[in-house]
Every structure is written in C-alpha cells, then in structure tokens.
Amino acid sequence: MSQPIILLIGPTAVGKTNVAMALQDLLGGTAHAQLISADSAMVYRGMDIGSAKPSETELMRYPHALINIRDPEDPYTAADFVVDADRCVTQALAQGQVPIIVGGTMLYVKRFVEGIADLPPADPKLRQTLAAELQQHGAAALHTELTAIDPVAASNIHPNNHQRLLRALEVVRITGQSLTRQWQSKASATATERLGVPVHTFAIVPKDRSQLHERIAQRFDAMLDIGFVDELERLRTRPGVHAELPALRCVGYRQGLQYLAGTLTAQEFRDAALTATRRLAKRQLTWLRQWPDLKLLDGCDTTALAQQIHRQVGL
Numbered sequence: 001m002s003q004p005i006i007l008l009i010g011p012t013a014v015g016k017t018n019v020a021m022a023l024q025d026l027l028g029g030t031a032h033a034q035l036i037s038a039d040s041a042m043v044y045r046g047m048d049i050g051s052a053k054p055s056e057t058e059l060m061r062y063p064h065a066l067i068n069i070r071d072p073e074d075p076y077t078a079a080d081f082v083v084d085a086d087r088c089v090t091q092a093l094a095q096g097q098v099p100i101i102v103g104g105t106m107l108y109v110k111r112f113v114e115g116i117a118d119l120p121p122a123d124p125k126l127r128q129t130l131a132a133e134l135q136q137h138g139a140a141a142l143h144t145e146l147t148a149i150d151p152v153a154a155s156n157i158h159p160n161n162h163q164r165l166l167r168a169l170e171v172v173r174i175t176g177q178s179l180t181r182q183w184q185s186k187a188s189a190t191a192t193e194r195l196g197v198p199v200h201t202f203a204i205v206p207k208d209r210s211q212l213h214e215r216i217a218q219r220f221d222a223m224l225d226i227g228f229v230d231e232l233e234r235l236r237t238r239p240g241v242h243a244e245l246p247a248l249r250c251v252g253y254r255q256g257l258q259y260l261a262g263t264l265t266a267q268e269f270r271d272a273a274l275t276a277t278r279r280l281a282k283r284q285l286t287w288l289r290q291w292p293d294l295k296l297l298d299g300c301d302t303t304a305l306a307q308q309i310h311r312q313v314g315l
Contacts, residue, residue, distance in 0.1 A: 004313060007102075007113070008309070011281040011288075012284065013215045014215070015302060017102060020100050021054075021058065022303055026310045031097070034092035035062055039103040041053075041247070044068075045072075049228045050231060050232070050253050050256065052223070065084075072248060073241055073247075076246075079116050085112050098315065107156075113190060120175060123170060142169060152180040153178065161249070202312075205297070205298060220274055221270075229259075251276040251280050252273045
C-alpha cells in the first residue's frame with residue numbers, strides 16, 4: 001500500500017520543525033521518511049536566522065526539501081510551491097518514503113491540499129498601474145476596493161501583504177470576476193487526487209496563547225544573540241536586494257531593515273518584530289480554525305507529539 005502524506009502545520013514558534021525531525025526518527029530515518037518544508041522564508045538562501053531555519057548540522061542529519069532553493073531577489077509563489085511539493089512527494093513515494101510536509105505558510109499548504117486554480121498570467125502593465133495606485137493611495141484604499149469586490153479573498157489578505165493584494169486585484173481586473181469565484185470554479189485536483197495517496201493533517205495548537213507569546217519572545221531574543229542583525233546587514237548589501245522584495249517583507253526582516261535604516265531604535269525593532277510575529281501567529285490560528293479534517297495536538301514535549309502523530313497515522 002502507498003505511504004500517506006503527513007502534513008504538520010501550526011503557528012510560528014510552536015516547535016513544528018523539531019517535531020517533524022523527531023517523527024522522521026520514529027519512522028526509521030531518512031531512508032523511510034522525507035521532510036519537505038512549507039515555509040515561505042526558508043526557501044531563500046541567506047535568510048537563515050530570522051526564518052528559524054534548521055541549522056546546517058540539523059539539515060545534514062535531517063535534509064529538508066524546498067529549503068535554500070531561491071535567492072531573495074527571485075520571488076517564490078504558492079503556485080511554485082505546489083509544483084515543487086508535488087514533485088518532492090512523488091519522488092519520496094517512489095522511494096518508499098513517507099512524505100512529511102512541515103511549515104507554517106498556510107497559503108502554501110492550503111493550495112497544496114485543495115489544488116491551485118488556473119489563473120491568468122501576470123500583466124506587467126497592469127501591475128505597474130496597480131503599483132502606482134498603491135504608492136498614491138495606499139494599501140488600505142486598495143484593500144477596500146478588493147473587499148467590495150471579493151470580501152472572502154480580502155479577509156485572507158493583510159493590507160500590508162502588497163504582493164498578494166496586488167495579485168488579487170490584478171486577477172479581478174483582468175477577468176472581471178472575484179478571485180474566490182475563480183478558485184471555486186477552476187481549482188485543480190486535490191492533493192489526494194493528484195498524487196493518489198491520503199493526506200493526514202496535524203496541527204500543533206497550544207491552548208495557552210500566553211505560552212506561545214513567550215516562546216516567540218524567547219526565540220527572537222535567541223535570534224538576536226546568534227547574529228540576526230549581522231544577517232540583515234549581509235542581505236541588504238547584496239546586489240538586487242531591497243526592502244520591498246517579497247522575501248524581505250517577512251516578519252522580523254522588515255522591522256530589522258527599518259532598524260538598520262535608522263527609522264527604529266534597537267528596542268523599537270524588538271518590540272515591532274514581536275508584535276508582528278504575534279499577529280502572524282494569530283492569523284495562522286485563524287486559518288487553522290477553518291481547516292477541515294484537522295487533527296489537533298497540544299503540548300511542548302517534542303517526542304510525545306511525534307509519538308502521537310505516529311500512533312494516529314498507524315505506520
């Protein structure tokens with residue numbers, strides 16, 4: 001019988017990566033399980049500390065597909081992820097491995113599970129027009145326009161996520177239809193239909209939000225201690241890298257570049273980054289509350305959580 005796909009998701013800083021690595025050990029190591037990252041920051045080379053990427057030592061012992069596959073100036077989309085994840089899953093299944101997809105980029109995993117619509121390609125002229133409108137009127141005005149046309153899509157796109165906001169309006173203006181309607185009418189096959197195996201989805205969701213906030217603060221302070229500011233300095237000196245790149249609008253990186261530009265003090269940088277990360281966690285939890293067929297996990301013990309997944313999948 002074909003191996004199933006295990007999907008492990010949850011809010012930022014909850015410990016997903018460590019649980020996935022422990023689960024791989026339970027399944028017999030790299031010969032029997034393949035880790036596949038579903039993280040929109042970890043795809044980028046040079047964005048290591050701020051993305052909470054596994055260390056070089058961990059990656060040698062626990063290789064993750066779809067980590068370090070792009071440079072920051074080369075944008076990566078949910079559609080790219082679905083294509084790449086399908087390929088990685090197919091390869092793992094052919095080798096008799098259990099694919100373990102782990103990450104917190106909810107849009108990536110949602111598109112992977114549900115399929116991705118055949119939307120129109122980008123229109124450079126229209127995108128320039130939208131960028132000019134963004135500059136002139138601000139993100140709030142464009143988000144209001146999208147809300148009036150497609151409230152469902154708008155509710156899932158933060159006004160500060162300019163890449164997704166402009167893409168949604170671009171599609172609407174090209175087709176004259178809401179993005180939501182197009183997803184409903186044009187979505188491709190689900191992951192199970194495309195790949196021929198079941199998907200078991202687990203989410204680590206702490207019951208105590210204050211504990212999650214404490215983990216977020218501890219992790220960010222650890223990032224600062226091991227050189228996050230130095231990483232930011234290296235990134236901003238790279239040719240073609242600038243603060244408006246989608247890669248560098250990730251939480252922590254955006255605020256860090258503002259600090260290096262002198263618009264935030266060190267304390268303001270820390271406070272702003274923590275606030276942004278807590279808001280990200282809240283949005284991720286909102287996604288999870290709407291997720292069908294989700295198996296919820298709670299706890300801080302990495303081994304115990306991995307054992308729960310192992311038992312429930314029945315491998």
